[in-house]
Amino acid sequence: MARSLGRIFRGFQSLGSLAFMKSELSNPPASVSLKSMVQTLPSVFSSNPRDFSLPNPSWGTEMRQLYEHYNSQCEAVTDGGEEQSGLWKRLPSYNRSLKYAAGGVYLSKIIQAKARLFTRNIRDPGAAFEYVIFANKKEQRCVCIFQAGHLLEGPPGNVHGGAIATMIDTVTGTHACVHSGPVMTANLNINYRSPIPLGSTVLIESSLDKKEGRKTFISCKVTSADGARLHTEATALFVSISVGQLMKG
Structure with a gap:
């Protein structure tokens, strides 16, 4: 008692x-x-939450190989504590509404305990959105390795168009945040070229086109893991918002 x-x-x-x-x-x-x-x-807002962008047992061979390819070119700290430069930087991903802001500070609103980031709201590894994003700030590019789980079905055996749009918005939005700080999507224009089979691994690559004041313009393409097949093309416009606007919700 x-x-x-x-x-x-x-x-x-x-x-x-x-x-x-x-x-x-x-x-x-x-x-x-x-x-x-x-x-x-x-x-409840742990400073060391689980990073969902790290490998787990559900990742297939292509996903792991691509992860190792980009991760080997990332910034790193040696055993001796020295910083090792690299072209790419892996961006962590969590299951809460955390924003990766310029300067490496994670910001969180006071939100309901049940709230989850949409792409991380299914706990079963491999069932839905399995992905990791790498940023190359020097070349103004981002690449996402995405493995589509069985819960994302649209046309029989293929990924739902809305799930593809979600991932494009996630990758281009993350890319815009890297260059412009907190942003919100203003426009997303998508052309679907060929279906993505469930369980397959694809690359989602985004490039910074230009910045005009508060506006950030990003272009994006989704291809097969080997880059031979084009699945989707998109352009996106994001508008910068203040930290105060984020905190108010």
Whole structure:
């Protein structure tokens, strides 16, 4: 009985902490920085959440080979603590609504405990969206290795067009964030060329076309893993938004 009461008390403490943090984020004191507030978030917003862009047993041979290809060209820290330069950088991915902002700071809104990032809301590995994104800031490119699970079916045996659009929006939006900070999709124009078989691995490559003020223009193509077959082409427009707008939701 005493143990149960202790758990209930700790639960009320957690709820109190959430209410306090929401109040602080809505009306932060002038002397408190956004970074310090994020660092004091309770454990529900862990600073070390599971990274879903790392290999898991559901990944097929093509997915693993492509991952190793790009990961071998990434920035790294040697055993001696020295930084090793690389053309690419792997971008982590989580199951919450976390935003990867310029400067390497993860920002999170105070949201419901059940909220999940759409592409990470199915827990079974390999069942839906399995992907990892690499960014090449120097060449202004991003590449995503995407393996389509059996729950993404549209036409029999092939990936649903909406699932393809979701991944294009995810990759181009992530790319825009790398160059412009927080953004929202303003326009997405997609041309479907050939179906993507369920269970297959494809490459989603995006390129920065131009920036005009708050606008970021991105082009994108989806190809087979070997690049021989074009599945989809797209263009996207993103508009920069402020951190304040993100926090308000």
